[in-house]
Amino acid sequence: MRCNLISTTDVKEIVVNVENLEVSFGEKKIIHKVSFNVNRGEIIGFFGISGAGKTTIIRVLTCQISQKNWTGYVKVTNLNPGSKKNHAKILSNIGYVPQLEELNLYYDLTPLKNVEIFASCYNMKKKEALAIAKELFSILDIPEDTWNKPLKKMSGGEKKRVSMAIGLIHKPDILFLDEPTTGVDAAKRYDVLSYLKKLNRRLGTTMFLITHDMEAALIVDRAAILRDGKLLEFDSNSNLITSLPSKGLVARFSIENLNEEKINIIKQFPNVSNIKTIRVGNETFEVLMDDFEKNLSKLIQFMMEKGLKLNAMSRDVAAFRRYFQLRIQEEEEKERRIRMQQETSEEVQF
Amino acid sequence: MYLSGLVKKEFGRIQSDKRTLVLIFVIPIILIVIFGLTSGGGPTAYFDTAIITRDKEPCDCYNSTDGYDDIFIDIVEDDCEAWGLFEDFESEDDDDFDKIFDKCVELLRDEIIDVFIILPDDFSETITNDTNTEIIYYIDGSDQQAKDAVEVALQEPIGKFRLEIDKTTNFTTMSPYLEYEVPFWESQVLNYAFALIASMLILGLLMNLTSLSIVSEKPLPRMLLTPTAKDEIILSKLIANTIIMILQVTEIFVMSAIFGLYCLGSLFELYLVLLMTGFCGICMGLFISAISKTEQVANQLYMMFFITVIMFSGAFIKIDALPLAMQIIINSLPLSHAIPLIVNITMKGLPIDYAHLGSLALISTTFAGMAYIAFRLKKVEV
Numbered sequence: 001m002r003c004n005l006i007s008t009t010d011v012k013e014i015v016v017n018v019e020n021l022e023v024s025f026g027e028k029k030i031i032h033k034v035s036f037n038v039n040r041g042e043i044i045g046f047f048g049i050s051g052a053g054k055t056t057i058i059r060v061l062t063c064q065i066s067q068k069n070w071t072g073y074v075k076v077t078n079l080n081p082g083s084k085k086n087h088a089k090i091l092s093n094i095g096y097v098p099q100l101e102e103l104n105l106y107y108d109l110t111p112l113k114n115v116e117i118f119a120s121c122y123n124m125k126k127k128e129a130l131a132i133a134k135e136l137f138s139i140l141d142i143p144e145d146t147w148n149k150p151l152k153k154m155s156g157g158e159k160k161r162v163s164m165a166i167g168l169i170h171k172p173d174i175l176f177l178d179e180p181t182t183g184v185d186a187a188k189r190y191d192v193l194s195y196l197k198k199l200n201r202r203l204g205t206t207m208f209l210i211t212h213d214m215e216a217a218l219i220v221d222r223a224a225i226l227r228d229g230k231l232l233e234f235d236s237n238s239n240l241i242t243s244l245p246s247k248g249l250v251a252r253f254s255i256e257n258l259n260e261e262k263i264n265i266i267k268q269f270p271n272v273s274n275i276k277t278i279r280v281g282n283e284t285f286e287v288l289m290d291d292f293e294k295n296l297s298k299l300i301q302f303m304m305e306k307g308l309k310l311n312a313m314s315r316d317v318a319a320f321r322r323y324f325q326l327r328i329q330e331e332e333e334k335e336r337r338i339r340m341q342q343e344t345s346e347e348v349q350f
Numbered sequence: 351m352y353l354s355g356l357v358k359k360e361f362g363r364i365q366s367d368k369r370t371l372v373l374i375f376v377i378p379i380i381l382i383v384i385f386g387l388t389s390g391g392g393p394t395a396y397f398d399t400a401i402i403t404r405d406k407e408p409c410d411c412y413n414s415t416d417g418y419d420d421i422f423i424d425i426v427e428d429d430c431e432a433w434g435l436f437e438d439f440e441s442e443d444d445d446d447f448d449k450i451f452d453k454c455v456e457l458l459r460d461e462i463i464d465v466f467i468i469l470p471d472d473f474s475e476t477i478t479n480d481t482n483t484e485i486i487y488y489i490d491g492s493d494q495q496a497k498d499a500v501e502v503a504l505q506e507p508i509g510k511f512r513l514e515i516d517k518t519t520n521f522t523t524m525s526p527y528l529e530y531e532v533p534f535w536e537s538q539v540l541n542y543a544f545a546l547i548a549s550m551l552i553l554g555l556l557m558n559l560t561s562l563s564i565v566s567e568k569p570l571p572r573m574l575l576t577p578t579a580k581d582e583i584i585l586s587k588l589i590a591n592t593i594i595m596i597l598q599v600t601e602i603f604v605m606s607a608i609f610g611l612y613c614l615g616s617l618f619e620l621y622l623v624l625l626m627t628g629f630c631g632i633c634m635g636l637f638i639s640a641i642s643k644t645e646q647v648a649n650q651l652y653m654m655f656f657i658t659v660i661m662f663s664g665a666f667i668k669i670d671a672l673p674l675a676m677q678i679i680i681n682s683l684p685l686s687h688a689i690p691l692i693v694n695i696t697m698k699g700l701p702i703d704y705a706h707l708g709s710l711a712l713i714s715t716t717f718a719g720m721a722y723i724a725f726r727l728k729k730v731e732v
Contacts, residue, residue, distance in 0.1 A: 062575055064731060088577040096575045098732045102568050106359075108366035117362065120355020121576035150366070170576075178732070 012039040014075075015173055015206050016061060021072035023056050023065065023229075030056050031070070031229045038222075040173070043200050043207045045220035047324055052226040054210045058176055061208075062094060063087045077173050092122060095172035095205075099179040101159040104166055107152040111142065111162045114151065115169055122170040129169060136165040139202055140195055157188050161195060168199065174206040175199075181213045193219045217320035225324060227331055240323050245274045246292035250322065251299070254312040258283045265306050271298050276326055283311065288318065288326070352578045353586055360590030363567070364559075374559060374598055378551055382540075382605040397503055400454050400466040401426060401438045404447060405473040418474040418515065425510045426467075432503040436463045458488060465489040465500055477519045485521055537610035544611065545692035546665045548602055549685055552624055553631040554656055556595050560635025561652040563587050564725065565642045571730045584725050587636060588718065595628035614699030623691045623702065626710045630684040633717035640724035659683050664690070684713050 016038035023031035031053050046054040059065045067082035077093040079086040098104050105114050119129030140161040167175050181189040197219045209216050217237050225233040241248040275289040405419035427435035441447035454466040468486040476483040489500055508521050642648035663685030680686050687706040694700040
């Protein structure tokens with residue numbers, strides 16, 4: 001695992017420190033020895049398929065899981081969320097933007113009324129809260145004529161931005177965002193992400209993004225990839241991609257009547273030890289391998305010798321999405337091999 | 351420390367929900383106006399009747415040819431506002447009586463008459479001798495309200511009969527609460543119904559308002575990711591709804607006064623009882639909301655609680671006639687205390703019964719406590 005842990009002597013201020021976190025509910029272990037540090041001002045993306053444990057980790061950090069269900073060393077803004085007496089302080093230092101705006105906003109009220117309500121939860125003065133809200137609304141391009149209209153009359157995108165503003169109203173050190181781009185159409189997804197980046201730059205707020213959306217990797221400083229409660233990777237987008245064979249150079253082939261059998265033939269390409277293939281469409285697959293430039297022409301020749309009919313070919317640098325797929329695929333294959341070894345040894349014993 | 355902001359938030363939510371505001375403030379006005387306009391004195395029901403007389407005894411002092419039964423029949427026929435005489439029958443012997451009786455049963459079954467009255471063969475004799483006089487009546491038992499109302503309505507011909515013959519004869523149908531009736535010049539419909547309607551309105555509307563207050567607040571789990579504690583959230587709901595309740599009770603009180611609220615006792619004590627009834631409604635509603643997982647469940651529980659409270663308020667089923675276990679359950683419901691308290695204060699002029707008021711306070715506290723515990727234990731997650 002590429003886990004870029006920051007040492008305590010580092011000049012950067014650590015706002016979240018997690019070491020050997022394990023979470024269990026009854027007999028079931030949900031999180032297995034997860035460790036990572038987060039610096040002030042970073043944007044961290046938590047990527048993983050459903051059930052990977054993203055939300056569980058965030059729930060530990062946001063004081064939503066009792067200490068009896070978890071072990072390990074966890075500090076959020078230098079406070080232990082396992083201690084109940086720290087909860088109010090931690091919750092003052094963090095903000096939270098849920099996936100659905102309706103869980104964060106009173107739709108019948110205006111944005112400014114919502115601001116007043118949530119500001120009162122942080123014991124903020126109305127005047128101060130409204131001043132911050134106006135600043136946030138301006139950064140988020142929420143039109144001024146909507147500030148005093150009921151939220152139910154606003155568009156989905158505007159509600160999303162008001163929800164972000166509410167999460168930041170008390171100027172938290174850390175903002176947790178649960179699936180910030182879910183339910184937003186493709187065109188607006190980039191808007192949401194760019195607004196988050198803008199807020200991060202202007203306010204310096206540390207952000208945690210829990211997401212399925214691989215496009216979110218565009219704005220994160222470091223990405224955490226989780227699977228079955230294990231942290232597989234925790235590093236920057238560029239470090240992860242350059243760790244791929246040939247620093248992520250990828251060849252995309254379109255082959256007539258592509259099937260698993262044909263992909264297995266390609267996997268047997270003899271010239272390289274490290275070759276990775278991934279199917280990305282009905283007739284399209286991608287190949288990553290060591291010594292990409294040297295081996296690409298040989299691979300094409302090998303494919304033609306094996307009677308595979310190439311319709312098209314292109315080359316590119318892998319995106320985070322591809323890295324994620326390959327990493328998960330690799331983990332699945334590793335598990336499959338272990339399972340098969342176990343089954344074989346059981347048969348031998350029998 | 352966050353309480354004032356949370357209370358303001360509750361007001362903001364209520365203000366923004368126009369339907370709730372209509373429910374809280376307009377419905378009581380409409381109902382009180384309806385009851386107020388329906389008033390204007392007079393009896394609570396009108397009965398068409400047939401009278402069978404078996405009386406043979408002539409009157410000894412009033413008129414030598416007529417018996418007291420004829421006087422009674424004449425009064426029912428001509429002098430009563432609550433009564434209309436369909437027909438009177440004189441039975442000569444038992445066979446004759448049986449035939450007439452069967453005919454009257456048919457008239458009753460066909461809803462031509464509402465009730466038929468039998469004057470026994472010693473009717474005049476008992477009046478002459480100042481002994482207990484019986485009036486037997488048959489009424490459609492399926493009509494619970496008419497069955498109750500006829501007892502009251504019978505007092506009209508009896509009273510007028512007493513005046514006519516200038517005797518204070520005892521009748522077995524005499525109702526003990528006659529002497530506490532609402533005078534005819536007062537708004538009788540409003541005042542007879544006031545105890546039930548006012549308590550039902552206050553309790554029902556406030557239960558309805560609060561039964562959704564927790565379960566329908568979608569941002570509530572998110573609010574718990576702020577330094578705000580669960581205790582403060584439930585307390586803010588209690589405070590905000592109590593202020594709404596005070597306004598609502600005041601409105602009902604003033605509207606009822608405008609339409610002729612008849613209160614022999616202390617108005618302040620009556621107001622206090624109404625407030626306590628409203629507080630019960632809030633606590634019960636909060637309890638329902640705290641234990642409900644969805645709005646639908648809350649609505650169903652509200653209906654279940656409300657119907658139970660109304661059915662076993664003592665207004666429809668006599669509590670004393672029920673088994674002891676049932677009486678205990680009924681006594682743990684608010685209206686079985688609120689209604690007697692209101693009736694006693696308004697119609698009998700009695701001082702506040704602290705046992706009943708204490709029971710109301712105990713019920714409120716119990717439901718508030720259970721709501722608090724349920725909300726503390728409620729799994730609230732974003």
